[in-house]
Amino acid sequence: MMIRVSKQELLELPSLLSAMGYSVIAPIRTGGIVKLAPLGSDIQPELEYVRVVNSPKKFLLPDDELLFRYRSTATITSYGLKIRFPTAEGPCPVAILPEYNPVRERLALFGIHQCMVNSVRYLDTVMLRDPADPYYKNRRDGMFIAELDCDAGDEYCMCRTLGTYKVPAGYADIRMRKSGDGYLIEEATEAGKELLSKLKRQDVKGKYPISVPKMVKDFELVTRDDQEIDAKEASRSLVACTLCAACTVTCPTCYCMDIEDKFSLIDPSNVGRTRTKMSCQRRCYSTIAGGTTFLAAKEERFKWRVKHKFPFSINAFKLVGCTGCGNCIACCPAGIDFREFVGRRVA
Amino acid sequence: MKLAFYALTSCEGCLTTLITNLGPNLEGLWRMFDIDYFKLVREPVGGVRIPKADIAFVEGAVVTDRDRKTLNEIRNNSSFVVALGTCASSGNIAYTASRAVDLDAKHLRDLEISPAEPLSSVVAVDFELSGCPVSAKEFTDALLRLINSMEPIQPDYSVCYECRSKGNPCLLDAKRVCLGPLAMGGCGAACPTVGSPCYSCRGPAVEADLNAYLIVLEKKGIGKERALMMLRMFTGKKAKELLKDEQ
Amino acid sequence: MIQESLEKMNPYIPKPATVIAVKNESLETKTLRLELYNWRTDFVPGQFVQLLLPGVGEAPFCIASSQSDQKHIDLTIIRRGILTTSVHYLRPGDAVGIRGPFGKPFPLEALEDRDLLIIATGIGIAALKSLIIYAVENRKRFNNVMLLYGARFIEDLVYRDELKQWEKSIDASITLSKAPPEWQGLRGRVTDHLGALNIGKGTVAAVCGSPTVMSSIADALVVHGISTSDIYVSLERHMKCGIGKCARCLIPGGKHVCTDGPVFRLSEISAGAIGE
Numbered sequence: 001m002m003i004r005v006s007k008q009e010l011l012e013l014p015s016l017l018s019a020m021g022y023s024v025i026a027p028i029r030t031g032g033i034v035k036l037a038p039l040g041s042d043i044q045p046e047l048e049y050v051r052v053v054n055s056p057k058k059f060l061l062p063d064d065e066l067l068f069r070y071r072s073t074a075t076i077t078s079y080g081l082k083i084r085f086p087t088a089e090g091p092c093p094v095a096i097l098p099e100y101n102p103v104r105e106r107l108a109l110f111g112i113h114q115c116m117v118n119s120v121r122y123l124d125t126v127m128l129r130d131p132a133d134p135y136y137k138n139r140r141d142g143m144f145i146a147e148l149d150c151d152a153g154d155e156y157c158m159c160r161t162l163g164t165y166k167v168p169a170g171y172a173d174i175r176m177r178k179s180g181d182g183y184l185i186e187e188a189t190e191a192g193k194e195l196l197s198k199l200k201r202q203d204v205k206g207k208y209p210i211s212v213p214k215m216v217k218d219f220e221l222v223t224r225d226d227q228e229i230d231a232k233e234a235s236r237s238l239v240a241c242t243l244c245a246a247c248t249v250t251c252p253t254c255y256c257m258d259i260e261d262k263f264s265l266i267d268p269s270n271v272g273r274t275r276t277k278m279s280c281q282r283r284c285y286s287t288i289a290g291g292t293t294f295l296a297a298k299e300e301r302f303k304w305r306v307k308h309k310f311p312f313s314i315n316a317f318k319l320v321g322c323t324g325c326g327n328c329i330a331c332c333p334a335g336i337d338f339r340e341f342v343g344r345r346v347a
Numbered sequence: 348m349k350l351a352f353y354a355l356t357s358c359e360g361c362l363t364t365l366i367t368n369l370g371p372n373l374e375g376l377w378r379m380f381d382i383d384y385f386k387l388v389r390e391p392v393g394g395v396r397i398p399k400a401d402i403a404f405v406e407g408a409v410v411t412d413r414d415r416k417t418l419n420e421i422r423n424n425s426s427f428v429v430a431l432g433t434c435a436s437s438g439n440i441a442y443t444a445s446r447a448v449d450l451d452a453k454h455l456r457d458l459e460i461s462p463a464e465p466l467s468s469v470v471a472v473d474f475e476l477s478g479c480p481v482s483a484k485e486f487t488d489a490l491l492r493l494i495n496s497m498e499p500i501q502p503d504y505s506v507c508y509e510c511r512s513k514g515n516p517c518l519l520d521a522k523r524v525c526l527g528p529l530a531m532g533g534c535g536a537a538c539p540t541v542g543s544p545c546y547s548c549r550g551p552a553v554e555a556d557l558n559a560y561l562i563v564l565e566k567k568g569i570g571k572e573r574a575l576m577m578l579r580m581f582t583g584k585k586a587k588e589l590l591k592d593e594q
Numbered sequence: 595m596i597q598e599s600l601e602k603m604n605p606y607i608p609k610p611a612t613v614i615a616v617k618n619e620s621l622e623t624k625t626l627r628l629e630l631y632n633w634r635t636d637f638v639p640g641q642f643v644q645l646l647l648p649g650v651g652e653a654p655f656c657i658a659s660s661q662s663d664q665k666h667i668d669l670t671i672i673r674r675g676i677l678t679t680s681v682h683y684l685r686p687g688d689a690v691g692i693r694g695p696f697g698k699p700f701p702l703e704a705l706e707d708r709d710l711l712i713i714a715t716g717i718g719i720a721a722l723k724s725l726i727i728y729a730v731e732n733r734k735r736f737n738n739v740m741l742l743y744g745a746r747f748i749e750d751l752v753y754r755d756e757l758k759q760w761e762k763s764i765d766a767s768i769t770l771s772k773a774p775p776e777w778q779g780l781r782g783r784v785t786d787h788l789g790a791l792n793i794g795k796g797t798v799a800a801v802c803g804s805p806t807v808m809s810s811i812a813d814a815l816v817v818h819g820i821s822t823s824d825i826y827v828s829l830e831r832h833m834k835c836g837i838g839k840c841a842r843c844l845i846p847g848g849k850h851v852c853t854d855g856p857v858f859r860l861s862e863i864s865a866g867a868i869g870e
Contacts, residue, residue, distance in 0.1 A: 031515075031516045032516050032521075033514070033516040035514040037514075053511075053516075054512075063512060068606065068607055070608075070691075100607055126841075129838070131837050133837075133839050134603060134604045134605070134606070226848075227864075239558070240563050240566065242528035242529070242556055242559045242560050243552075243554050243559075244504075244505050244508060244511070244527070245505075245507065245508045245511075246508075246511040249508060249511040249512045255839070255841060256841045256842065257834065257835070257839065257840040257841070257842075258834060258840070259606075259652065259834040259840065261648075261649060261650070264371075264372060265369075265372035265379070265490070266371050266374075268375075268379070268491065271648060271649055275840075277512065278842070279508070282504050283503045283554060284503050285842070286832075287832075288675075289674040289675025289676075307848075308844065308848075311848055312844060312847070313848065314848070315848035315849070316849065331517070333517065333528055334559065334563050495650060497650065497680075
């Protein structure tokens, strides 16, 4: 079913979604930028935008996520700096009794562009392959995606080259696009059908149009192979790289994570195992016991990032890890453009 | 385990931060450790004497002769000395400021002050916790690692890392000087989050690259003078190495 | 059992185990014997577990014990970083957490009925110990079994008692690159002694050691006529999750050491993967 609605009617959808029990996340304009954030009742989602500086990753793989808690019988009243391990009391090692309480929250992503829908697809491929990540799965199950078609990218976009302007089947529950002074909405799943039925609109005849977004700069991919990337010169454009890691932080598909134990002084025997974000641009990403850093130079780290997006992902998941959203270029203080490294400009 | 908290020449802001920002952790701190010296909270147990301690947290820069003497005594009586805050780890504002005034002037000579130095110029420091003021969370993390016999960790990322993950608009894009790419992170990008530029109060990041940063400024069309001035303000002795080509 | 259903639900949750014995192998190396509390393990030689020290962290270690004992596992750990130093403070009775076993093991069927050459240098022998024990326990399933174990100093040698046992059924030799004058065994690097061994086209090799040594051994084996698809290497990387989610153990070529390895055929990984 496809319906035509006015902008006002389209903006009713978020409240309909919350009424269905979803926590709605939508692009919101604030301080000159647009970012995805939980939608309050008094805020309107932004519909006329090109890029969001964060991505669904922020909500699907949140930073500092508590995986579980465990109790140890460690005490710290000892004198001196001595390690005290929890000691098993009797034959039963009661020391480690993990507590795990999955929380169920149904998320709805409203008005995200195709590149971000594709990033969800990539994260799904990584996180849901056997064995599935339970925390990710929990959030992903029953999630609602309302996709909003993007018609023209900015100077950093590359979705046309990568084909990520197409929404893969099953990833968007409804698709929306601007048409004239109103919007066309097409249902794509059962959940989408249920939502649209609440608008009580007449079915519009015809096919949901598919268009290729206009690009400011067009590129074709020339370097995507492991060895080719290694052999290519990159150091010149990287002089200005400050290793701030904005590229990996804002990337919608960078999923590297660290897992560490966190405790508090309130109850040091109560340890929380947490998952925090990690970046290949950081030194500790590739530093191992003894102090060797595999990726020491800027060039190596940049190439590692590009390799993870292209050859590594193609080999491991049969899917390109780059969705062409351009966040890594738009957010780079030095304006380092990986497209010029892996691609060639075409007129 | 015995802890002790000292302040040399400083605003005592770091120790105050610990008291106000540790929240429920503060109670745990007093319950679990013997704290013989924490003047801001209560009368030291042994009077003016520097007590023996397992971990000593020292705030402030070394400015007066008395600071020097106290610090040496603290070092002799403590197994592990942690420099608390930017004054202690790099000299902070006092480092540059004290070198700009004539300390031999008559009204200053009697105060027995010399150019401010970080703790590490006087004694061996085991670990440095930067920040102006220090972050209560980082203090807790460092303490908890120490009592588990692990060395605390310095953040290896810059302020941009946390700023970007909060989704803040970049101040450099607004043509404002922000030291984010150079500054050591861990503060949660407190200043840029409220729209105020980073002054690198925690010192330079582990892999700070001044050359790259200056190119970035040039690309954005921002003059470097203000940036260098801001860098000298808080980073004290630590900026010396970084700025050696820029004098 | 509760623990197993919990693991199925959430692979991040460790299962409890108790340290029942600590053996000093060398100055820097200890072997922990862990009793699994209320669960059994079903591992194949070459697989690893994530060892959780409460309050310290987690790190991967290859299982260094017999596959036939499902109630216990041995881990041989050399003192290197924070976690491994903490391991050295463990005493019998202490509780630890175990996740796993994880990873792709040695393809035992592909090794059987052939000449098996096991080359280990340094602490790399810990990753191969379960395979050696398998070969000793199932000696009839293999033709020739050769073990070449290299270390620098005599003090670095581990598994001395076990080596005496193994020598009875397999052809084991030890070489020291910094041997003392009274040393009776081989001298020099492992690659110096490959020529003396009876190896050729029908031989399969299992190799583990430090990255640089491993690539030179691999090169030497290829020179001796073993095809790259018959050389198995066990790689070690920094890893966090163990289930291919955190991308910390990626190696060039886009393989995850935790799920695609730690045992790789030399032919399936790119040349730089061992060394990097």
